[in-house]
Amino acid sequence: MAYVNIQYETMKKFSNHVFSKFGFTDEQSKIITDVLLMSDMYGIESHGVQRMVLYYKTIKNGRIHMDSHWEIVYETPISAVIDNHFGVGQLVGHFAMKKAIEKAKSSGIGLISVRNSNHYGIAGYYAKLACDQGLIGISTTNSEAIMVPTYGRMAMLGSNPIAVAMPAEPYDFFFDASTTVVTRGKVEVYNKKGEPLPLGWALNSDGLDSSDAPDILHNINNKNGGGILPLGGSTEKYGGHKGYGNGMIAEIFASILSQGLTSNHTHIGSTGGTCHSFIAINPNIFGNPDDIKAHLSNFLEELRQSPKASGQTRIYTHGEKEMESYEKRLKEGIPVNENTIREMRDICDEFGIDMEAFLGKIEF
């Protein structure tokens, strides 16, 4: 697939403009753009600007209620539950983590659980918001059911990522991973290439190992059974029950504590209903934050410097790849694929936006 590189600032102005044309305020457009572009800058194309058209479709088909306002339905000095009334995930996510950060600064910790929301982009964005304030940031979300529990054949949990970020030098610890063995995005990549999936990633509608990407995706979309495996695979031999348990942890903080929809009830018909959680912890409730940061930084350095496997040259700590990608893309621009460019062009045509004035002339 052909790619064109677009500079970060250029893409930011364009994306802000497009989201404002969808009907969002300038402030709202900036937040949504910030979440999407962080994903692109970190090298996670699947959750970046290529989702612009998806968000537009989700607004048009009624899953995202543009005119709804979130409501704090329960609050204590260290916690809150927010009902997003089916509004945009990024906006309530940004608000909720800012609230968790405030609580962590005043009371040591903030735990927020959100219900009735929609896709909120990468979980790591919110964890990093807290980390940038010197706090430990944690975020989890549920999502459309794609994970089949151990010995099942129906997807009951989402990709259910858990993200944790914590200040360190020279790179923050930044861990953002689905609790499935792979995300649906990876299966879609194999599907587009026409390649068979590695066995151990997915199950067919009978709950048996399958390498058939088109069949898996068709079944997930139509809720025919089958889906993607938890981290650890299809049986207990390689710990599939552990990935399933990790998915449950994400679910508990997002949908159980908020009393929202569990993954198996989200994204049915015109209802989204995704649930999220946001936790900010002030390290000063455990000691001197600088000492704690130095202790983590030292361990991360020990990990990076530890002996490499035969044939390997480098051990990464979580967050390094993302920071290196960020620096590279800041210089070279964000690679955007031709399909995404075409989808953006269609949106621009519909809203009367002069795409070339923003992005320059693009051949495809």
Added chain:
Amino acid sequence: MAYVNIQYETMKKFSNHVFSKFGFTDEQSKIITDVLLMSDMYGIESHGVQRMVLYYKTIKNGRIHMDSHWEIVYETPISAVIDNHFGVGQLVGHFAMKKAIEKAKSSGIGLISVRNSNHYGIAGYYAKLACDQGLIGISTTNSEAIMVPTYGRMAMLGSNPIAVAMPAEPYDFFFDASTTVVTRGKVEVYNKKGEPLPLGWALNSDGLDSSDAPDILHNINNKNGGGILPLGGSTEKYGGHKGYGNGMIAEIFASILSQGLTSNHTHIGSTGGTCHSFIAINPNIFGNPDDIKAHLSNFLEELRQSPKASGQTRIYTHGEKEMESYEKRLKEGIPVNENTIREMRDICDEFGIDMEAFLGKIEF
């Protein structure tokens, strides 16, 4: 291997007596016994009374300091850091989770990080203490380095379990799992049977996949390199970097926030130094605890009732197997293997304990 079944109450009296002979008070002996027997009752033989001899050896070789007293080195209304001064893990663990529970009852949450400790048994014991009080309980620990980070060849993290328990009907949610693909105990079982390990569990000293259980165990014990893989295996293809990240989460709450020894620095020479974390969360900071419990119970039931994979008859939710094992062992007794019986007999000989008076006549 031959087994004899010993009734729970019988084993409890015997274990209490043995630990009091080691020099613990009655109260201390009861706590240590309670932790070990919960593991046996839950069907986790590796962490149960078979460790009695290990604890005795660890006291004799000086890793466990019998005469030390823990010290609260930092405290806030929602948190504390405790230095265990190389005392017993179970005792500080019980104390720390009780403190976390108190804080959760008065302030909504309690987070305790403990340094300079020793093995504390199963992480789930502490999570369950909070759960039994109607709270969400979480516990993590680091341990002797056995987990090789992705693309490394030296064990740098421990088995680093994460345990989460939360009230539900008819079974509490109870998830207690190492962040490695398997525990060292599983590798020891294959070693005893003389069977090759499944590929994807462990690495040799070059950091390459290995099925050689004796070599793996020898290398771990002598810190020659190699070790057990994170959940997800040796590469990023099946998500090994995710298991490695989960291990980091356990490490952050245990050894980083307490500023204790990270796994790679524990269990060297006569120093233990294990670190733990204990978190109790009061669900009443999110809403009505009964409603939240009902919501979780309903989701767990939906999981159990969801369609089974071809050839499977049952989907478990986390905690079911443990509760069923508990009920079975309460009726039938705890199966104890012949090696453990012989080790117990040696201990009884050394301390002048009449084992037969406690356990009856055992043939082997």
